[in-house]
Amino acid sequence: MSQNKQRLSWLEMLKVNQRAYLLFYKRYPRMILSRFALIIWKALTPYVGIYFSALIIEELAGAKNPGRIRFLVLLTLFLIAAGSLVTALLEKWKNVQSAGMWLKIKKILSEKLFETDYVNLNETKNMELYSAICQNHNSAGWGLYRTLEDCEALCQTVIVILGGASLTLSLFTSQVPESAGKYTILNNPLFVILIALIMLAVTCISPVLAGKAGRYLTSLADIHNLGNRMFSYYGHLGYDTKKAADMRIYRQDKICEKYNLNKESTFGSRGVFARYQKGPVGFYLAGASAVSGIFTGIAYVFVCLKAWAGAFGLGAVTRYVASITRVYGGISTLITTMEDMRSNAAFLNMVFEFLDIPDHMYQGSLTVEKRNDRKYEVEFRNVSFQYPGSQEYALKDVNIKFEIGKKLAVVGMNGSGKTTFIKLLCRLYDPTEGEILLNGIDIRKYNYREYMTIFSVVFQDFKLFSLPLGENVAARTNYDRELVTEALEKAGFKQRLAKMPHGLSTCLYKEYTESGVSISGGEAQKIAIARALYKNAPFIILDEPTASLDPVAEAEIYEKFAEIVGDRTAIYISHRLSSCKFCDKIAVFHHGTIVQTGTHQSLLTDQTGIYHTLWQAQAQYYT
């Protein structure tokens, strides 16, 4: 994650910020409009007060016409009140449009996570990148959010500078009368330029110092992220009920305390942040604010001297001091913002590196034929596969054709390639060599989303969510309650369903609701099977579907297997060979290759075969 420290050129900085801004605009145009309307309005309105209060003071110090003073005061009050009202309305619009900002940003990232090729999620560097992006955002809004703030600050600042400069210009051009004696030096163009340059120099020093302090903090982003991650891990252990028992037995809380509450740790009182604040960061920030005081001093002296010498009246003093201070603030902010945008550009680059991770699964465009007869023929032709980054073949030269509507059992020792075979069939990965054909066409040529619709899979490590039972089964919020109930009953969940306090609306697990129910591993497996049945896809794949079931539930599933599967083509992975007897064909995997195929009886006749060895190993405990 050293990318946090990369510093981009100004041009690269502009490009990447522009891309980020357009990304927001494309997705949330109204939010961008509302935010811009507000900042433009806020940048302009203070000048109303500055301008009219100067007129009032001018009148008080000059003609003192009560009618005119009354008129000016009322007009100023009215304009300020109307301006505040418009500001409030614009604020409201902006707040409504910007609600859930983190969710909006998270959505951009999550969509990539959900859509990206499955293989990309296996790459540690991609996951580290995602984690760093989230950490950067959480620590100081670095990344997409910062772009919004910076671009808006830039726009606001430009308006402030232009507005302030137009009111300030006459400060430098107004002439002191000849009668002012030595003060006429204030009319000398060289003197005026010198003062303007000193002011400009002082203006620039403050943000440069602040920028230096900022750069120190940016350089700590990686340490900050690691500190945050450690804090999130160790700091929340007490809250993690799954670890609570072990923590108590071994008093692991003491070690965690050491990592989390250590004074030397990242955020501790002797940690790196504290040291920087005491040292260079504190020094630069103090310097920046001191310089700002110097500027105000110079501005006051110059403006007052000119007024004293008779270049303008009292009213103009307040106007000039206010406007020149605004110009000063504007230029300071401009420099700080540009610096900030440059620092943020490295974080934005990480966001785009993540969003630009190439996806290959979506290149196919052929429609998967919708067949009512469910006659989908699948063939593995010379398929070999290596996991990304692995030198070993998880599958080697696999050839097999599925018979439509039949039940295929896949068996083999641990690590022989059974699950990998399923993952390739479902296009979670593409073969390294060879091809998989659906109705004679390479599956890579099909539209990916459509292809995925023809499979229902219960993976070994399936996951259910802390959502209502019905939504878990249907995998959507709008579902057919009758069909969900039917699927649950087929999966052997009927009796448990009857005990669910709110039926299908009962929430699984207790994370988010008191009324949620805890379920056992076996019950979870039945729900996962029901989810596969509800999808009603032409292929049903069950990877160790009864591993967590009690013997009665397991027997029930086997008895009803034909009914459960119906006319679908079924693939069934199991280590319990006795349960494969009812399959039409068994494929035996060994070291990533199919070494035997046949029925249970035919395979047993080959006494030198792997199947026989596996069968014997298991059978001895049951005889």
Ligand SMILES: Nc1ncnc2c1ncn2[C@@H]1O[C@H](COP(=O)(O)OP(=O)(O)OP(=O)(O)O)[C@@H](O)[C@H]1O
């Ligand atoms: N994501 C992965 N990255 C790298 N190698 C992997 C990955 N997943 C599995 N493998 C390796 O691929 C080989 C086949 O694994 P696979 O999960 O297909 O075996 P399996 O037959 O399903 O095993 P089991 O019976 O234990 O479930 C194993 O050597 C495994 O270590």
